[in-house]
Amino acid sequence: MEQWRERIQSEIDRFLPHRCGAVRVLEAGGGKKSQLVLPPARHVTVIDTDAAALAVNRIADEKIVGDLETHDFDDRQFDLVICWDVLEHLQAPPKAVRRLASTVAPGGLLLIRGPLGISMKGLIAHWTPFWVHVGFHRYFLGSKNAGKPGHAPFPLGAASDSDDRLLAEALRGAGLEVVAARRFEGNHAKRLRQRAYPVYALYRLAGLMVIWMTKGRMGLRETDFFLLASRRSG
Numbered sequence: 001m002e003q004w005r006e007r008i009q010s011e012i013d014r015f016l017p018h019r020c021g022a023v024r025v026l027e028a029g030g031g032k033k034s035q036l037v038l039p040p041a042r043h044v045t046v047i048d049t050d051a052a053a054l055a056v057n058r059i060a061d062e063k064i065v066g067d068l069e070t071h072d073f074d075d076r077q078f079d080l081v082i083c084w085d086v087l088e089h090l091q092a093p094p095k096a097v098r099r100l101a102s103t104v105a106p107g108g109l110l111l112i113r114g115p116l117g118i119s120m121k122g123l124i125a126h127w128t129p130f131w132v133h134v135g136f137h138r139y140f141l142g143s144k145n146a147g148k149p150g151h152a153p154f155p156l157g158a159a160s161d162s163d164d165r166l167l168a169e170a171l172r173g174a175g176l177e178v179v180a181a182r183r184f185e186g187n188h189a190k191r192l193r194q195r196a197y198p199v200y201a202l203y204r205l206a207g208l209m210v211i212w213m214t215k216g217r218m219g220l221r222e223t224d225f226f227l228l229a230s231r232r233s234g
Contacts, residue, residue, distance in 0.1 A: 004184040004224070008113065009036060011180045011228050015109055016080060026078040027060070028068055028100055029086030034059050035113070036082060045078070047071060052149060068096040077105035084113045089154050093162040094170040101174035107233040110176060113226040117163050120207035121189060121223040130155055140195055141188065164225040176229035186224035 016023070016039070023042045027034055030046035031053040038044065038059070046060040047068065054063045064071070068083075069092055081100050087093040097112070104110050116122050125133065133153040137146035145151040168178050193200040210219025 002187065004182075004186070004226075005035075007182065007184075008111070008226050008228075011226075012036060012080070012109065012111065015179055015228065015230060023080060024078045024105070026081045026100075026103060028081060028083040028096075029089075030057065030060070030082070030084075032057050034082070035084045036111075038080075050149075068099065071099070073099070073103050076103055077108070078103050079105055079108045081108070081110040083111065086114070087112065087162040087167070088114050088117070088156055090162070094166065097167055097170040098174045101171060101176050101229070101231075104176065104229075104231045106231055108231055109179075110171070110229045111226065112167055112171075112229075113224070114162055114164075115186070115224050116183060116220060116222060118218045119220045119223045120203060120210060120218075121186075123210065123218060124203075125156060136188075140192055164227055168227055168229075171227065171229040176231050178227055178229050180228040181226070183220070183222035183225045185222055189221075189223050 021041065023039045025038055025042050025044045027044060027046040029048055031048050031050060034044070043061050044059050045062040045064065046054060046057055047064040047066050048054050049065065049067055051065045054060070054065060057063065068086070069090055081104055083097075083100060087096060090096050101110060115125070117126065130147075130153070134147035137143045137153050143151065146153065164181065164183065168181065171178055189200070189203070192203065204221070207219040207221060213219075
């Protein structure tokens with residue numbers, strides 16, 4: 001397990017309250033599988049716009065074909081809400097965050113994991129055509145099905161609205177407390193370094209130039225982030 005994934009898992013295990021009975025989990029944009037080790041006693045609801053991905057999901061107890069920006073959860077509450085590499089593909093990420101935050105039960109958690117749009121990776125993703133993203137996943141990450149229905153990469157939405165600081169503000173505005181946050185270099189950059197170091201060196205050089213030109217606001221080496229927020233009990 002990657003170090004950053006271990007950190008996320010440890011934070012979940014640390015803050016997730018011990019419940020009597022099954023832990024209620026919502027996988028928001030969960031697709032085919034979960035990215036975390038979930039408690040043995042759980043009831044998992046998965047919502048996704050991709051019906052084909054939901055059809056092969058083996059952990060879901062309940063499957064919902066729906067849009068995170070518009071789906072009405074009524075008064076349902078969950079102990080753990082997971083939103084993993086999803087918000088950057090939406091048109092209004094903060095709107096989806098507020099909707100998801102409303103489903104977090106007292107003492108519950110909401111995890112957001114995603115790419116940093118202000119990183120060098122994020123800037124490249126924003127300014128390059130989609131076929132470049134497909135080629136990277138296919139030839140550098142070894143994904144033969146890259147770009148096919150149900151397989152990454154997926155087109156970006158309002159990625160500029162899905163950075164960690166803006167989303168943290170949305171979480172606080174929705175009444176949640178951010179209890180853990182971290183930026184890190186994700187797998188894509190690491191695999192590029194391993195498989196094509198000269199290309200990675202050029203990528204890092206370009207990043208340093210952007211950092212210098214923007215006085216540290218853009219071009220960061222860290223490519224991804226996670227936020228963990230909690231709703232206080234009582």
